[in-house]
Amino acid sequence: MGDVTTMDLTETPGAQDTARATGTTGMPTRRRSELAAFLRSRRARVTPADVGMPPGPRRRTPGLRREEVAQLSGVGVTWYTWLEQGRPINASAQVLDAVARTLRLDRAEREHLYHLAEVPHVARREATAKAVGPEIQGIIDALDPHPAVVYNSRYDILATNPAYEDVFVGPAIEAIGVSNVLWTLFVVPEPHCPLVFRDSELPVMVATLRGAYGRHVGEPAWEDFIRELSTASPEFARLWASGDVVPPGPRVKTFRHEAVGELRMTSVSLSINGMPECRIVAYTPDDEETRARTERLRSLRARERSAAAGVA
Incomplete structure (x- = not known):
């Protein structure tokens, strides 16, 4: 013994x-x-x-x-x-x-x-999740027609439902080829950025990232991500250097889409049992005009897919 x-x-x-x-x-x-x-x-x-x-x-x-x-x-x-x-x-x-x-x-x-x-509990450090199981995929699929996505704490995109793909993923974003929403928003040319109010929305997202980073300081994957995105985007580097920290929470965000115009969506984050530091983010139209535009956009995407399938 x-x-x-x-x-x-x-x-x-x-x-x-x-x-x-x-x-x-x-x-x-x-x-x-x-x-x-x-x-x-x-x-x-x-x-x-x-x-x-x-x-x-x-x-x-x-x-x-x-x-x-x-x-x-x-x-x-x-x-x-x-x-x-x-x-x-x-x-x-x-x-x-x-x-x-x-x-x-x-x-x-x-x-x-x-x-x-009554002693503060410090959870054991977990590896950042990189995928979801069929149960979580089934949940976000069931949220359709509302767009839904699963992020880890680094904003890597782990899963999406068809509505999310229809509303948020366009040719310019697909061309970047990185499954991380922060990377996409900072690297995509500004005219193609889906966020309307970049100056107010991006600082909040970076501050949310920094809140998670405190649990991963020194981890190679995190340090590489911060360094590479700082190199790719001077704007991200400037915001990261500010040191601001905020937790994730519900917000109303305004997006633009070249086919239907502006979309005002309420975003809500939901934690996932068994997947520390991961969350489902679901989007719902904030007004009837956005609801109608979202439905029109999805119908347009469905016709595009049907046409592409016919050509193939």
Whole structure:
């Protein structure tokens, strides 16, 4: 099993914790009782064999004993006992991580432990998603006739539905050949840029990108993307240097299309379970004129496809 070193992280209970046990400070009583019950239930499911320990004689519990969890986690027995009893003691992220490893908590359980202990949870860094499964594709297809797209946090386009292709993808954008909406908007010649109010919309998108970048600083794919787009677009380089940060959110955006004119669309971002930092962005017409123009545009695209198929 190896040597176990007890952590000296001020988690050992003392007079201050004893005094607080009868006071009103610390986490609420309900949260403490939930934390105690959660720890007991997780401890009961981990057997000595799971952690390389002999079962020993006269074991009355199917899982680990409290002193075994404390030893394996490198914390004091008294401190862990008090934690599991729901007493109002402090817990650091480092110690909670050690307990989580001993109790073999998965990602959701670890996050739940942090919430119950009222310790800020920092999610493990995930690789940036590059594709979606058939379930997500089916969802955005079902949103038709509303345009919908799936972005990751770098604005890579992971999936689209037919309405999105009809409304937003034209010859000039297709010619760029990069499946990233930020790259497209900054590199496409301005007369062909679908955004009407570039001066107000592009800074928001770059600031949203920077908000995500903080979780990926130093990652080659991200650093390469920022460097290459900065080289391709002085305008992006200038906005990136501003350092502004904003979260994504619902907005009304005005787009232009050479066939039907301006389209005013409300965009809404929806998070996707199991795909961290990815979102579905759905667009709905903001007024009846836009709705009519969108329908006319889609009919026009359908006729173009039919004509192309007939020629082929």
